[in-house]
Amino acid sequence: QVQLVESGGGLVQPGGSLRLSCAASGFTFSRYYMSWVRQAPGKGPEWVSGISTANGVTRYADSVKGRFTISRDNAKNMLYLQMNSLKPEDTALYYCARPLRDWGLDLRYDYWGQGTQVTISS
Numbered sequence: 548q549v550q551l552v553e554s555g556g557g558l559v560q561p562g563g564s565l566r567l568s569c570a571a572s573g574f575t576f577s578r579y580y581m582s583w584v585r586q587a588p589g590k591g592p593e594w595v596s597g598i599s600t601a602n603g604v605t606r607y608a609d610s611v612k613g614r615f616t617i618s619r620d621n622a623k624n625m626l627y628l629q630m631n632s633l634k635p636e637d638t639a640l641y642y643c644a645r646p647l648r649d650w651g652l653d654l655r656y657d658y659w660g661q662g663t664q665v666t667i668s669s
Contacts, residue, residue, distance in 0.1 A: 549573040549658045551643045556663030563633050567663060569626040569643030577601065577621035582651030583628045584659075585639035595641070596628065597650025606650045611637075633667045641665050 555567040567583070583595040596607045596617040605617050616629040626643055641663050644656040 549645070551645070551658055551660035553641065553643050553660045553663040556641060556665045558666045558668065559633055560669050561634055561667055563667070564629070564631045565633065565665060567628040567630065567641055567643075567665075569660060571624045571626065571643075574645075576619075576624040580646050580649055580651065581619060581626045582644045582646045582656065583617060583626075584642045584644050584651070584654070584656070585637075585665075586642070586662075587636075587639040592642075592654055593639070594650075594652050594654055597646065597652065598626070599650070606652070630665070633665075635667045637665060638667050639665060 550572045552570045559565055580597060580599050582597040584592050585595050586592045594608055595611055598605050598617045598619055614632045618627045643660040645658040647655040647657055
């Protein structure tokens with residue numbers, strides 16, 4: 548069965564960095580676009596970033612552009628999100644998700660992980 552397992556979250560100070568990882572299994576990872584989605588307390592889900600299949604074309608939400616970098620290792624079935632210059636408003640539960648279409652901007656996914664908590668606070 549399809550599984551997406553995130554890791555790498557934590558508590559960091561503003562301006563700090565974190566690298567999130569997502570281990571995928573149960574499907575041919577290299578054939579699917581993948582996304583990162585986040586949800587802050589009391590808010591709806593927000594698409595953060597997406598990456599295409601073999602050629603790794605990436606897209607980012609304006610709120611994270613220039614600070615976050617999505618990448619994938621198809622040989623290891625891994626998805627990553629490098630987050631730099633973190634801000635308190637980046638605090639959220641971050642999910643790895645498999646979009647139904649392209650980069651997942653429409654927030655339609657067939658599989659999600661359990662999420663990893665990112666908290667930015669001094």
